[in-house]
Amino acid sequence: MKKDIENRADIYLLVKHFYTKLMNDDLMRHFFLEFSKPDLLEEHLQTLVDFWDNVLFYSGGYRKNAMLPHLTLHQKNPISKKHFNTWLSMFNSSVDELFEGEVSHQAKSRAQSIAIVMEIKISELNK
Numbered sequence: 001m002k003k004d005i006e007n008r009a010d011i012y013l014l015v016k017h018f019y020t021k022l023m024n025d026d027l028m029r030h031f032f033l034e035f036s037k038p039d040l041l042e043e044h045l046q047t048l049v050d051f052w053d054n055v056l057f058y059s060g061g062y063r064k065n066a067m068l069p070h071l072t073l074h075q076k077n078p079i080s081k082k083h084f085n086t087w088l089s090m091f092n093s094s095v096d097e098l099f100e101g102e103v104s105h106q107a108k109s110r111a112q113s114i115a116i117v118m119e120i121k122i123s124e125l126n127k
């Protein structure tokens with residue numbers, strides 16, 4: 001049986017595994033090219049650990065607005081429904097390959113809710 005997501009070290013394993021998938025995928029790779037520089041990837045993974053630590057364990061360590069960079073990104077590199085579906089499906093499979101339990105379930109459910117809000121905000125930009 002796999003363990004549940006319990007701490008920042010677990011979140012780091014998750015986001016690292018997830019980004020390996022995203023950065024090796026033909027549909028998704030172009031969004032993440034800047035992270036082919038190892039220092040920039042590490043810095044970004046630490047931001048994602050802060051974000052998920054806050055979402056799952058209320059750490060208070062992430063105080064930025066996660067929506068904004070995506071709205072800016074979309075202006076340069078349009079993010080479509082297909083990209084969101086692939087992002088979510090890779091996030092879910094990354095969780096399932098490494099962990100199981102209540103927090104793991106929460107992570108997938110929160111990712112989906114946030115992605116839905118992000119998609120709506122992006123679609124409003126296109127009007």
Ligand code: HEM
Binds near residue numbers: 087118
């Ligand atoms: C297809 C969908 C998505 C794409 C292509 C994408 C891509 C990116 C990229 C390229 C960055 C770096 C932006 C920058 O530093 O300027 C980023 C940052 C981030 N993304 Fe996403 N993302 C997607 C969906 C999501 C979702 C659904 C979530 C949350 C559940 C999320 C959470 C974050 C967070 C927390 C950051 C860091 C923001 C910060 O610097 O404070 N992303 N994303």
